[in-house]
Amino acid sequence: VSSPIAVFRYLARRLLQAVPIILGIVVLNFLLLQLAPGDAADVLAGEAGSATPEYMEQLRRRFGLDQPVYVQLLLYVKNVITFNLGFSFRHNMPVLNLILDRLGPTLLLMLTTLVLSVGFGVLLGLLAAMRVHGWRDTLISITAIIAYATPLFWIGLMLILLFSITLRWFPASGMESVAAFHEGWDRVVDIAWHLVLPAVSLSLFYMALYTRLMRATVLEQQGKDYVVTARAKGLTESQVTFRHILRNAVLPVVTMAGIQVAGLLGGSVIIESVFGWPGLGLLAYQSLFARDFNLLLGIFFFSACLVVIVNLIVDLLYLLLDPRIELR
Amino acid sequence: MNMIRKLFIAGFAAAAVVGFSVSQSNAQERGGTLVMLVQPEPPTLASYVSTSGPVGQVATKVFDGLLEYDFDLEPQPSLAESWTVSDDGKTITFNLRQDVTFHDGEPFTSADVQFSIMDVLKQRHPRGPLTFKEVTEIETPDDHTAILHLANPAPYLLMGLSSYESPMIPKHIYGEGTLDDHPNANEPIGTGAFTFVEWRRGQYMRFDRNANYWKEGQPYLDRIVASFIPDSSTRTAALELEEAHIAGFGAVPYSDVNSLDALPHLEATTSGYQMQAPIVQLDFNTRREPFDNQKVRQAISYAIDRQFVIDNVWFGFGKAATGPISSVFAVTGMYTDDVREYNVENGQEIAEQLLDEAGYPRDDNGIRFSIVHDITPYGEEWQRYGEYTREALRNIGIEVRLRTEDVPTWLRRIYTDYDFDLTNNWIQTLADPVIGAHRLYHSDQIRPGTVFVNGSGWSSPETDELMDRAAIEVDQDRRNAIYHELQQKLVEAAPYVWVHELQFATVYNNNFQDLIVSPLGIYTSFSEAHQAQ
Numbered sequence: 069v070s071s072p073i074a075v076f077r078y079l080a081r082r083l084l085q086a087v088p089i090i091l092g093i094v095v096l097n098f099l100l101l102q103l104a105p106g107d108a109a110d111v112l113a114g115e116a117g118s119a120t121p122e123y124m125e126q127l128r129r130r131f132g133l134d135q136p137v138y139v140q141l142l143l144y145v146k147n148v149i150t151f152n153l154g155f156s157f158r159h160n161m162p163v164l165n166l167i168l169d170r171l172g173p174t175l176l177l178m179l180t181t182l183v184l185s186v187g188f189g190v191l192l193g194l195l196a197a198m199r200v201h202g203w204r205d206t207l208i209s210i211t212a213i214i215a216y217a218t219p220l221f222w223i224g225l226m227l228i229l230l231f232s233i234t235l236r237w238f239p240a241s242g243m244e245s246v247a248a249f250h251e252g253w254d255r256v257v258d259i260a261w262h263l264v265l266p267a268v269s270l271s272l273f274y275m276a277l278y279t280r281l282m283r284a285t286v287l288e289q290q291g292k293d294y295v296v297t298a299r300a301k302g303l304t305e306s307q308v309t310f311r312h313i314l315r316n317a318v319l320p321v322v323t324m325a326g327i328q329v330a331g332l333l334g335g336s337v338i339i340e341s342v343f344g345w346p347g348l349g350l351l352a353y354q355s356l357f358a359r360d361f362n363l364l365l366g367i368f369f370f371s372a373c374l375v376v377i378v379n380l381i382v383d384l385l386y387l388l389l390d391p392r393i394e395l396r
Numbered sequence: 397m398n399m400i401r402k403l404f405i406a407g408f409a410a411a412a413v414v415g416f417s418v419s420q421s422n423a424q425e426r427g428g429t430l431v432m433l434v435q436p437e438p439p440t441l442a443s444y445v446s447t448s449g450p451v452g453q454v455a456t457k458v459f460d461g462l463l464e465y466d467f468d469l470e471p472q473p474s475l476a477e478s479w480t481v482s483d484d485g486k487t488i489t490f491n492l493r494q495d496v497t498f499h500d501g502e503p504f505t506s507a508d509v510q511f512s513i514m515d516v517l518k519q520r521h522p523r524g525p526l527t528f529k530e531v532t533e534i535e536t537p538d539d540h541t542a543i544l545h546l547a548n549p550a551p552y553l554l555m556g557l558s559s560y561e562s563p564m565i566p567k568h569i570y571g572e573g574t575l576d577d578h579p580n581a582n583e584p585i586g587t588g589a590f591t592f593v594e595w596r597r598g599q600y601m602r603f604d605r606n607a608n609y610w611k612e613g614q615p616y617l618d619r620i621v622a623s624f625i626p627d628s629s630t631r632t633a634a635l636e637l638e639e640a641h642i643a644g645f646g647a648v649p650y651s652d653v654n655s656l657d658a659l660p661h662l663e664a665t666t667s668g669y670q671m672q673a674p675i676v677q678l679d680f681n682t683r684r685e686p687f688d689n690q691k692v693r694q695a696i697s698y699a700i701d702r703q704f705v706i707d708n709v710w711f712g713f714g715k716a717a718t719g720p721i722s723s724v725f726a727v728t729g730m731y732t733d734d735v736r737e738y739n740v741e742n743g744q745e746i747a748e749q750l751l752d753e754a755g756y757p758r759d760d761n762g763i764r765f766s767i768v769h770d771i772t773p774y775g776e777e778w779q780r781y782g783e784y785t786r787e788a789l790r791n792i793g794i795e796v797r798l799r800t801e802d803v804p805t806w807l808r809r810i811y812t813d814y815d816f817d818l819t820n821n822w823i824q825t826l827a828d829p830v831i832g833a834h835r836l837y838h839s840d841q842i843r844p845g846t847v848f849v850n851g852s853g854w855s856s857p858e859t860d861e862l863m864d865r866a867a868i869e870v871d872q873d874r875r876n877a878i879y880h881e882l883q884q885k886l887v888e889a890a891p892y893v894w895v896h897e898l899q900f901a902t903v904y905n906n907n908f909q910d911l912i913v914s915p916l917g918i919y920t921s922f923s924e925a926h927q928a929q
Contacts, residue, residue: 106804112439113522113847114807115448120525121846130576158439159597160581169597221627228633240633246600246621247429344625346598354436354626359804 075387078395079380086376093372094148094365098141101361107133108158108359131157144365153366158358163366167348171370173243174347176259177339178332180267185274186325190318192275193282198309200287208279216276224269224342231265238265241344266343270336274328278321285317292316319389326382330375424926426605429619430908432918433631433643437598437624442581443563444512444570445520449645452560452919454622457603458499459563459586462490462509463554465671465915468727469827471554475504475564475587485549485870492540496610498566499591506536511567513544520575527556527831548868551875552828558671559588560919561827589615589923599624609923616926628652635662635903642911644668644902644918646775650711653901663906666713666899668917673722673825673832674900676705676714678785678893681816683853686765691754693890694736696818698743698750699788706896709780713901717894719887720833721879722825724897724915729876730829735887747792758793766795770810770819773803781820811847822898823848829879830867837886838863854891 109127128134132143147154153163196208215223232240243262244250250258289295290313298308337349348367355363386393434450443455462476471479476490496504514534517524530550535543546553556562569585570578584592587610590603601622605615623640625631632652634640636659648656657664678696680687687693706714715723718733725731740746751757756764767789771782779800786796801809809815826832835841835848839855862882869875887894902918904911910924 104804106802106806106808110804110807110812110847112446112448114803115439115446120522121843122525123520123522124846126520155577160440160442160577166597173598225629228630232637233633236637240637240639241625241630242623242639243599245639246602246623247431247619249602341626342630344599344623344627344630346596350626351598357802357804358439 074395075384079384082380082383086373090369090372090376091145091148094145094369095141097365097368098144098361101364102137104356104359106359107131108361109133111358112158127157144362148369153369154362156355156360156363156366158355158360159363163363166351166363167366167370170346170348170351173345174333174336174349176263177266177270177336177345177347178329180263181270181274181332181336182325182329184267184271186278186321188271189275189278190282190314190321192279193321194286194309194314194317196279196283197286197290205283209283212276212279214276215272216280218273220269220273220338221342223272224266224339227265227269228342238262240265243344243346262343266339266345269342270332270339274332277328278324281324282317282321285320286313289313289317315389319386322382322385322389326379329378330371333371333374424613424616424924425929426616426618426926428617428908428927429621430617430642430922430925431621431623431640433634433640433647434601434622434624435631435643435645435647436626440581441584441592441595441601442575442578443560443584444516444565445522445575447522447561453644454601454603455563455584456559456588456916456919457590457620457921458584458588458592459559459565460496460588460921461557461559461562461564463557464920465555465558465827467667467670467915469555469670469725469915471557474559475509476557479554481554481870485551485868486546488544488546488553490542490544492542493610494540496587497608498569498587499585499606500566500569502566502568503539504564504566504587505539506534506542507539508564508567509542510534510536511571512564513562516565516570516575517562521562523556523826523831524562526835527553527562549870550830550868551870551872552830552867555671555827556831558827558916558919559921560916589921590620611923615921615923617922620922632656635905638905638907641905641908642902642918643904645900648901648903650713650777650901653711653713653903656903661905661907662903664901664903665912666901668902668912668915669900670724670915671827671919672900673724673827674822674898675717675720675722675825676781676822676895676898677820678895679810679819679821679852680891680893681814681818681851681853682891683814684817686754686756686767687817689754690889691750692756693893694738695747695750695754695792696789696794697738697890697893698740698747699792700738700785700893700895701743701788702739702896705781705784709777709784710896710898713899714896715899717896719883719894720825720837720892721829721883722897725829729872730879732880732883734880735884738887738890738893744791751792751794756793762793763795764793766797767817768799769796770806770816771798771800772820772822773801773806774822778820785818785820807847810851811849812845814844814851814853830863834863834867837891852891854889856885856889859885859889 108131109124113124156163156166159166192208196205199205228240231238239262244258298312333349336347337353340347340350352364352367434453436450438450438454439448440446441455443451460475463471464474466472475493477493479490481488492506498504513528518528530546530548531544532547533545566585569580589606589609591606593602593604595601603620605618625634628649631647635656653664656662680693682688702716716739719735721731723731751764758764769782769785772778782798786798789796810819823836836850837854837859839860841850842853843849862878866875866878907928908925909928913924914920
């Protein structure tokens, strides 16, 4: 088992390594975005329906778009290094404030989804694998395939149709009741109420993935020597499953979940849009079409950091789950 | 003609009904929260520097203008109690109300008018430099008189003073610091019926009743919440579930309007867009072959079946257009339908004949020439409208390839690079042709990099001269006559195909009344809106 000092050293090294990676991502993102035709001034004036040339020129000067690209890049990198993410001219707000505003709702939806999908995925996968080809396995596998194959937006809309419009159990949109302005516990309950449908829609897809992965790894583990040994020791079937197989089989699921955190950000664009959930994915999507590159780069920067951190956490989780793994 | 008369009658009837309900509403009880859907979320609340569609819907709750307008497009008092225009049209005197205060308690005075127009709107507003082009100076002899001195008469100016187009903002707030990143840009302070409370980005904006509003007893509602839901199906569901109460412009897809209208608690109306007067068009690139040829342009205009487009693409929401000026201007006498009529039964035959005459015969495969048709990236309708145009042009021997790009790319192509043959498009012709329509047709409006101006490249000394004259003509009848001539000349030259006058639908919960009381519709204060009793 690794000592706390070793863990600390490992963490420090990994974080240090992350710096050039993230800077590389920033530069690459910046250059990629330059390929998109049209700029923020075009969009703003386009939305206005009309604008004078003086107005357009004034916008471009303010946005710094009149500078050569390399100057814009150098300025941006310089700012990022000092943790200044710049200003969103479209929103007339610092990028950092805009992102922090949305971070809470994003993390709430993401973590709920992660817990639901990994939890139920592992459970269902295990259930299916324990009685392979039984009715339970067939039922779980078919449900998983359907959930996996159904487009997210359709699941979302169907849940609204059934649970909001027909049954009136849950609200159709938003993160809280906009007209009510609840406070304290009422607000917590209200938000939880609004969270149910988006979290369930998003979880269904990922749960299906983890169920199938879990089922496959459990089946694979069942034939391993250590399982035979455990049985030979006289352990009961449930002891074998929960103490030995589960712990080993869950490793690939954790790896997968770590990788998919980034995808979860992207996949939630659709859910955020369908349910009017005020998250980061939607903000990124909208700022792309608005050519609000400062904001978009800021979001990319945050996502890159998030992915690096989550991967680090996953690596540390391995240590907990499997004591044989050592830090190097 | 019959059609127009019908519209007239409908217009008067609507005005009469509204007038009636307004007079009834004097004894309205207070209370209620109205949730309005705003789509998309506005980029800013600074309506003095941005005219982005959704901005008008929220900022007009906070700011007032000098004037308001009735359904005959006649100016009505607002912050200006009365006004006089000198005989030569070069001096406009506004007498301001004396009982108006801003939300921070400071009084509204002529200094604020001077600041708003000269320092902000004329300098920084997307359209302000045009509206206030002729204003050289604003004199403020006392706190409640503002005298505008003009270099030339500007008959359109009185049409551009609504709270949507020219909000009056406090000098003591916005005069401090720079306008670019002013701390009150997104926490606006105005004189309007509702005060700004908070903006949770991605979720909602909240506006509470202004207890000191200068209109006696108004507003009736306690609160207005602007709610942002990106998905159109969910917006429809929110109206159905009464989570939201009103949605306008494109917020409800045309395909859903009628089914929502059929629900007992919802109503739909197309009134309240008269001062937007949008026209759906096809824009030719008149610099390029084959559209540098008038006969080719006319042929394409003949080939489009307006009613088919309205019925099948826009679910019936529209009215065939006859030319560059919308028929909503019939009430002012500016509009005429006495122009070349393209929307005829045998349009296809005439089109083929014109193309033959223009020197573009069909080849062995039956094709005269090939073009690329760009699609305006503002929603599904435009794609279907493009597909219709492709088929209509194929019928007269023109091969069409469709091209769809995102908004900034499309804007760049049409208004900066001019790298297109034909694009579909729509233009708000706004409250007066000088503010709305001239920018599409005047040669001084060929301005690379400026969007929604003369991208077509149409240039003619004859039409330029007409527009120059109309811009400064004070006599309404003479001005109307100039516009009639302009419409005839432009329709004959056909630098655009004017397909139909777009009608937007507003869907609202009938538990609320008197929401749409002006030709600016949801771009007004909602101070008269109240709950049904």
